[in-house]
Amino acid sequence: MASLGSRRVLQAAIRSSQLRIIPNLFAHTHSTVMAPSSISRRGYTHRTPAPPDTSHSLEARRALRTYGLVPPAVESHALQAQRCMKQLDLKASQIEKYVYLSRLRNSDVHLFYRLVLDHFTSLAPLIYTPVVGEACLKWSDIYRQPEGLYLSYKDRGNLKEVLQNWPQPNVEITVVTDGSRILGLGDLGTNGMGIPVGKLALYTGCAGIRPEVALPLTLDLGTNNETLLKDPLYMGTRMKRVSEEEQGKFLDELMVALNETWPGIVVQFEDFKNPFPALEKYQYRYSCFNDDIQGTGAVVLAGIVSALRKSGIKAKDQRAVFMGAGSAGTGVAKQIVEYFMKEGLTEHEARRAFWFIDTKGLITNDRGDRLAEHKKYFSRDDNNGKQFMSLSEVVDHVKPTILMGLSTIRGCFGEPILNKMATLNKNPIIFPLSNPSDNAECTFEEAMKYTDGRALFASGSPFPDYIHNGKAMKASQANNMYVFPGIGLASILCKAKHISQEMIYTSATSLSSTLLENEYESGMLMPSLDRIREVSVIVARDVIRQAQREELDREPMLRDLEDYELEEWIKSKMYDPRKEDGYLELERERTEELVRASEIATFEVRERFSAKL
Numbered sequence: 202m203a204s205l206g207s208r209r210v211l212q213a214a215i216r217s218s219q220l221r222i223i224p225n226l227f228a229h230t231h232s233t234v235m236a237p238s239s240i241s242r243r244g245y246t247h248r249t250p251a252p253p254d255t256s257h258s259l260e261a262r263r264a265l266r267t268y269g270l271v272p273p274a275v276e277s278h279a280l281q282a283q284r285c286m287k288q289l290d291l292k293a294s295q296i297e298k299y300v301y302l303s304r305l306r307n308s309d310v311h312l313f314y315r316l317v318l319d320h321f322t323s324l325a326p327l328i329y330t331p332v333v334g335e336a337c338l339k340w341s342d343i344y345r346q347p348e349g350l351y352l353s354y355k356d357r358g359n360l361k362e363v364l365q366n367w368p369q370p371n372v373e374i375t376v377v378t379d380g381s382r383i384l385g386l387g388d389l390g391t392n393g394m395g396i397p398v399g400k401l402a403l404y405t406g407c408a409g410i411r412p413e414v415a416l417p418l419t420l421d422l423g424t425n426n427e428t429l430l431k432d433p434l435y436m437g438t439r440m441k442r443v444s445e446e447e448q449g450k451f452l453d454e455l456m457v458a459l460n461e462t463w464p465g466i467v468v469q470f471e472d473f474k475n476p477f478p479a480l481e482k483y484q485y486r487y488s489c490f491n492d493d494i495q496g497t498g499a500v501v502l503a504g505i506v507s508a509l510r511k512s513g514i515k516a517k518d519q520r521a522v523f524m525g526a527g528s529a530g531t532g533v534a535k536q537i538v539e540y541f542m543k544e545g546l547t548e549h550e551a552r553r554a555f556w557f558i559d560t561k562g563l564i565t566n567d568r569g570d571r572l573a574e575h576k577k578y579f580s581r582d583d584n585n586g587k588q589f590m591s592l593s594e595v596v597d598h599v600k601p602t603i604l605m606g607l608s609t610i611r612g613c614f615g616e617p618i619l620n621k622m623a624t625l626n627k628n629p630i631i632f633p634l635s636n637p638s639d640n641a642e643c644t645f646e647e648a649m650k651y652t653d654g655r656a657l658f659a660s661g662s663p664f665p666d667y668i669h670n671g672k673a674m675k676a677s678q679a680n681n682m683y684v685f686p687g688i689g690l691a692s693i694l695c696k697a698k699h700i701s702q703e704m705i706y707t708s709a710t711s712l713s714s715t716l717l718e719n720e721y722e723s724g725m726l727m728p729s730l731d732r733i734r735e736v737s738v739i740v741a742r743d744v745i746r747q748a749q750r751e752e753l754d755r756e757p758m759l760r761d762l763e764d765y766e767l768e769e770w771i772k773s774k775m776y777d778p779r780k781e782d783g784y785l786e787l788e789r790e791r792t793e794e795l796v797r798a799s800e801i802a803t804f805e806v807r808e809r810f811s812a813k814l
């Protein structure tokens with residue numbers, strides 16, 4: 202324990218804001234600083250030493266007994282961040298960069314987010330799609346530390362107890378997956394943990410949700426992936442996936458357990474192969490939403506609004522062919538139907554503007570198979586008995602203005618299809634939205650090359666710029682990361698009773714309003730990722746307003762604020778490790794925790810010692 206003298210020095214160092222104790226969200230599971238709550242709850246009896254840190258003042262190093270353990274220079278956080286970026290550059294492969302960043306997040310969360318915020322556009326592909334896809338594929342090999350909570354099927358009946366093992370006392374948001382459809386990579390079982398971890402890193406990066414209130418959650422309900430089942434390093438339970446019914450009961454228990462443990466927690470469902478039953482069942486009961494259906498729908502609608510404005514073709518004249526009729530595809534189309542109706546079409550007219558293709562070809566009423574419920578709404582009855590098996594046949598038949606890819610099939614928008622789209626349209630709308638990049642229906646380069654640079658393009662994963670006729674063109678990224686952080690932040694801040702469809706729709710119109718005129722003029726359909734924080738604030742503000750209109754909010758004082766005041770208030774609630782005051786305030790809290798922790802630990806050691814005497 203720090204002696205009285207050294208404790209005074211420590212406190213003086215805290216007051217002079219020089220000291221930073223490296224925070225670790227898994228404090229009680231391995232090394233570094235312990236949170237007092239975990240100490241008292243778990244009865245730890247020995248002090249964990251503070252890790253040496255080059256940003257600590259010399260006084261603080263003496264007080265913490267880390268003096269001499271780091272080089273003599275006292276460094277600013279900015280300088281530390283600069284070194285991290287250099288080290289990142291030295292990593293030869295993308296996956297090594299991913300591992301480096303994961304370790305940084307786990308050893309020094311503030312420094313990690315400082316990096317993320319300062320270099321969002323270049324780091325987002327490393328912590329999220331596409332590299333998170335590779336990380337999930339290799340999760341069993343690259344695993345180094347716990348990063349979230351796992352709930353297994355055998356834990357049913359005790360889910361609440363397991364949740365209580367989470368080391369952070371206050372959780373406000375969780376991203377939960379069952380790993381059954383990770384990006385476009387299929388069933389990855391518990392290796393899917395990379396997705397909740399990555400999405401929550403974006404919650405913090407984009408919307409300033411404090412890292413310690415975010416819970417990455419992976420359900421271990423078995424896997425049908427034979428390769429994983431045979432892999433000795435696979436860390437999930439070795440069994441086939443449980444049935445839909447068993448999963449349903451498990452989720453019922455989970456939703457109750459989550460809400461009893463952390464009342465009002467916002468739940469984002471992510472990458473479930475069949476996400477529809479949970480959304481239907483819980484969306485009006487809890488504060489929850491499905492990112493793949495709803496978040497994707499909203500973000501793509503925002504891209505479509507910009508694309509229609511650019512193409513000059515009215516909603517009533519649009520014809521959209523969707524390759525892929527899963528949760529994302531139908532979620533996107535439903536959101537566009539809503540928009541077309543607001544543009545004056547009847548629901549029938551709006552719905553008729555869509556043609557869907559799945560593994561069996563064009564979805565029609567008479568193609569002879571039993572259609573899944575979510576496909577029926579868009580199933581065609583005007584095919585005159587003819588069935589269309591390939592995308593090419595459907596494009597000839599429909600003559601679409603829009604081509605949407607949510608199929609996971611790399612390259613299915615090949616040269617002939619893109620040529621055809623360019624022949625049919627002055628500005629064909631081409632959105633290859635499947636993730637990660639290797640699963641995209643076409644690349645940016647292909648879309649531009651085969652449409653003579655005329656395509657209005659947005660993809661799910663990032664693509665590099667393409668030079669067309671000497672002009673550098675930028676790919677827009679229509680990824681749900683533009684809206685889910687704002688939706689989640691709004692729901693937490695206004696304490697939403699539930700997250701309505703109108704709140705989701707509002708996130709789309711809100712996002713579309715953030716596209717700057719110069720961005721639009723330069724051909725972009727989505728705002729620059731460099732502005733993602735600004736964008737998330739606007740989305741959060743508008744979603745809160747919509748919740749208020751529907752009386753779904755439980756924070757009445759926000760109603761009295763003007764829009765600009767609400768915006769400022771939202772910003773004031775956002776975690777930002779770069780803001781000196783806020784940053785150092787966090788450090789102060791953490792350091793005080795350490796002092797308290799060492800006191801508790803010493804007290805307990807003394808108690809034990811005197812008991813032995």
Ligand SMILES: NC(=O)C1=CN([C@@H]2O[C@H](COP(=O)(O)OP(=O)(O)OC[C@H]3O[C@@H](n4cnc5c(N)ncnc54)[C@H](O)[C@@H]3O)[C@@H](O)[C@H]2O)C=CC1
Binds near residue numbers: 497530636
């Ligand atoms: N850009 C974004 O923000 C988002 C992108 N996505 C991506 O969208 C893709 C699909 O996601 P979900 O709809 O949730 O998956 P899903 O598994 O529910 O749907 C995939 C669909 O593609 C169809 N499909 C598969 N192979 C096909 C083939 N050879 N020919 C024609 N159709 C085929 C399937 O029949 C199914 O309808 C994934 O790659 C995912 O990463 C999903 C959510 C957000």
Ligand SMILES: CC(=O)C(=O)O
Binds near residue numbers: 385492493635
């Ligand atoms: C982006 C996303 O949510 C997906 O590809 O599933």
Ligand SMILES: [Mg+2]
Binds near residue numbers: 384471472492493
């Ligand atoms: Mg997803």
